[in-house]
Amino acid sequence: MNYIIPVFIDVIVPILILLGIGLILQRKFQFRLRPIANLVTYCFMPAAVFINIYYAEIDLQLVFQLLLYLSLFITILIILSNILSRLLKLGNGEAAALKNSISLMNSGNYGLPVSQLVFSSNPLGVSVQIIVLVVQNLLTFTYGLYNLISASKSIIELLRDLIKLPIIHALILAVIFKIFEAPIPTPLLVPVEQLAGGFPALALILLGAQLESIKIRSFHKVIPWSLFGRLITGPVVALILIFTLGMEGVIAQSLFIASAFPTSRNTATLALEYDVEPELHAQIVLYSTLLSSITVTLVIFLSMQLF
Template sequence: MGYMSLVFVNVVLPILILMAIGALFQRRFHFQLTPISKLLTSCFMPAAVFLNIYEAQFDMQLLAQLVFYLLLFTGSTMALGQLLAKVLKLKRGEGAALKNSISLMNSGNYGLPVSQLIFSANPLGVSVQIIVLVFQNLLTYTYGLYNLLSATKSIVDIGKSLVKLPIVHALLAGIVFQAFAWPIPGFVLVPLEQLANGFVALALFLLGAQLAGIRLRSFHRAIAWSLLGRLVAGPAFALLFIFTLGIEGVVAQSLFIASSFPTSRNTATLALEHEVEPELHAQIVLYSTLLSCVTATAVIHLASVLF
């Protein structure tokens, strides 16, 4: 079985099945999605983010090597999103969807399985992906949230909203607990793990439920540009900075492959939570996930040839 089949069967297909279940149940029972979204972003998501950061094992030398690359790569995708939003003269909510879709990658339930599949014999490749994942979490709940909230709120209101968000508290707590290596009692850790384990399934179920009411025959122009920015320009930027910084071997492979992942599903979850173009966000996640089974496969093959 080739790369394309492996990636599709082991990563993309399970994601699509969970989304399909959400769509089917939504059509059958007509759930109120806003309360589910609030439950996800206020309970399940903070638990997952906290444990993700708390349990990550960082190699400080590797981390130092990657920080500059990640700043360059992220800065370039953010700049591209800002430029396209201005050139296309999109509304604020549509611009937020475009900018987030290019900068925020699905490094969790898509990226980690892909890396574990490819680098099963070399843990360094997976370690690189974990660092990218943590960085993407930080970016999602800072820059990503700012883009969403700025579509409907002033800077002062944005600051107040960010301070109140459970996900921000979880991020800060995870960083502090990780930095000081504070142990977590078992009676606290077990429910946190159970909530975190349920996060991916509930997030994909919710995304499928969102898509159930969307008329996919309406193809917003921002979707095409977001797909080009995330799945084409992203790997191109990565290749440029990898060669410029002289990164080689497994680290270069892992970074290049990580740049090809589709738009983060969290963009759709957060958009629904804050009621900022939720349908557009959900469509972008769906299309980028489907198309990535082709583009990511091409990048994986190219990475094996170049590095």
């Protein structure tokens, strides 16, 4: 239980502060949010994903060991969220919010700090989280983006947008540079690093600005299902898979903790960019982030007891 206060202070509080800054600034200045969302999606976000993948110190043996687990974990969550959206008879936009909120986790500015705190004396735990982060980046800008675009556009328009999207180019370039271990000239690397460094703050400020116009009185029926799927079902599925696959020690701890992270803030950013239920996505991110201060710390405690 010693992890509860540090996790809340070092991870949750900074996120809430940035959300609050965005909310206060939007209330005072009433920014046009669409251009800011474009800036995040087409500039800051690709840089952040590129840098995350380019700098990740990943052991190939560890990657192969985790591949089966991650494939099963993601597949199960996608299937469950699709079944749930059909049972609830949701519209396209609402279904996209539910599917993405359950399947996509905040493994970046939330997951890495938590892992670095918990596994400060064991770098293997952080390495596992980096692999999860890379997989989540790929999932967000393939499956997650497909859910959003297909909710409002045809298949042809979807393919065109996917091909043109800078994040896809950034992922491909990062993988190429990583495979060939190609160095990047400093004049090019420095601005990319600076853009990547600004992404978490700008994305959270943007999310806070989105939240300013949200009437919390309207509690959509999708929200409790999203929260249950992301914060409860995710760790339960992870625990079952970990025991089934016989994983132990730090790897099991890290995977179990990673399964409990709240919904990715990128879901709200992309939803605003493509105008697919942006307020619903933003509310889900807000509530899941707030409640995760309880669920994540509980999962951390359980992981230390079980493994």
